[in-house]
Amino acid sequence: MALEISLRYIDSRTAVVTLVGALTLGTGLKTADQRIQTAIEEGVSKLAIDMTGVPYSDSAGLGVLIHTFGLTRVRNGALRLSGASERMLSMLNLTRINTLLPVDPDVEASLAAMR
Secondary structure, three states: OOOEEEEEEOOOOEEEEEEEOOEOOOHHHHHHHHHHHHHHHOOOOEEEEEEEEOOOEOHHHHHHHHHHHHHHHHOOOEEEEEOOOHHHHHHHHHOOHHHOOOEEOOHHHHHHHHO
16 A cells, blocks of 8 residues: 555644555655645644554654654754554554654644644
8 A cells, every 4th residue: 555645724823644555654744744845844843643544664654754754853843743543653663763753642632732
């Protein structure tokens, strides 16, 4: 299954990124990364990434999350993950990424935490 991405703008500085599919090396990940970076360059500094539809990730996918975290942080923003599966939570814990990126149960909780 190819990685799909959609962006929903909450306001000029806040957006929800919904990912569906595996977060793995390939064209889909590159496209998703480019769309996220473009949104950040256009002024978005607070991102909630809806991971509900992401069954797993490889190191390239985790790298994109960390890179995005850095981009938002430089702009005094925030990045929060939402709805990660048990498998993804396990991977985030194992790699200690969960110490950098907060994981919320759903998008609404992520948005509320960024207000």
